[in-house]
Amino acid sequence: MTMRKLRRAWLIADDYGLSPGVSAAIRALLLQHRLSGTGCMTLFNDWDGEARALATLDGPFAIGMHLTLTDFPALSDGRTMPGLKRLIAASARPNDEAIFAEADAQLARFRQAFGRDPAFIDGHQHVHFLPPARRWLMTRFSGMPDERPWLRGAPTLKAAPAGVTAKIVFARLLARGFDTQMRRHGFRINGPLCGFYDWRRSGAFGAALDLFLKSAPDGSVIMCHPGQVDDLLRARDIFTDAREEEAAALAAEGLPTRLDAAGLVLMGTSDE
Secondary structure (H helix, E strand, O other): OOOOOOEEEEEEEEEEOOOHHHHHHHHHHHHOOOOOEEEEOOOOOOHHHHHHHHHOOOOOOEEEEEEOOOOOEOOOOOOEOOOHHHHHHHHOOOOOHHHHHHHHHHHHHHHHHHOOOOOEEEEHHHHHHOHHHHHHHHHHOOOOOOOOOEEEOOEOOOOOOOOOHHHHHHHHHHOOOHHHHHHHOOOOEEOOEEOOOOOOOOOHHHHHHHHHHHHOOOOEEEEEOOOOOOHHHHHHOOOOHHHHHHHHHHHOOOHHHHHHHHOEEEOOOOOO
C-alpha cells in the first residue's frame, strides 16, 4: 500500500490589531484551529486591549509581528509614514534612523504585551524585504542565534491565481536575495510565500483558496486577511469586504475535508 505524501504549510493571518473586527475574526479562527498563527500590527492606540485578548488564547499557533512602515501614524514619533513607493525610494539611501526607531518601538510593544519576542516577523506590504528592515533584523537579533524569530520568505509564482502575476513579480523584486542573505545571518526562513489573489473581485477568495490548498509547495507560508468590517477598518484600509469572505471560507465546516483532500496539513493547528 502506497502512503500518500502530505505537504505542510503555514496559514498565517496578517493584520491582527488593525481593527476590532479584524482581531475578533482572527481570534475566532485561531480557536477553531483554522490558522497557523497571526502577525500583529502593534502601532495603533487600541493595541493594548487587542493584545490582552490574544494573550488569553491557549494553543499551538504562532504569534508574530507584522512590521508596519507605511501609511499610518508612526508609533515612534506620530508622523504619518510614507506610502510604499516613497518608502522604497527612501530605502535606497543609507539612512536607517527613522526605520530603526519605528521598528524598535513596534517590537517593544510586542514584547511588553507578550513578555517575549515574536515567533516570526513579516511585513505589511512586504516591507521586511527592504534593505533597512533587513539591516534592522540583522542588528537587533544578532546576539541570539537560537531564539531568533523566523522570517517569511520570498513569494512564489506557484499557486498563483490569474491576474496577480504582476503583483507577485513586484514582491519578488523587493525580496531579491532576502532568503539567502538572512539565512546567512542565522535566520530560519519559512516559505515560499503564497496567498496573493485579486481581493477587489467579489468571491475571488474561495476559488483562490482551493488553488492555495492544492498547489502550495511544501513548507509554504500562505498569507490571508480574514476580518469583520467595522468603522475603524473602513477608516484605516481599503481592503474591507473581502476580509469577511476570507473569514467565512476559513471558518466553513468543510475546510478540514478540503485540506485532507489536498493532502495539506496546517502547521501550528495541533499539539502534535
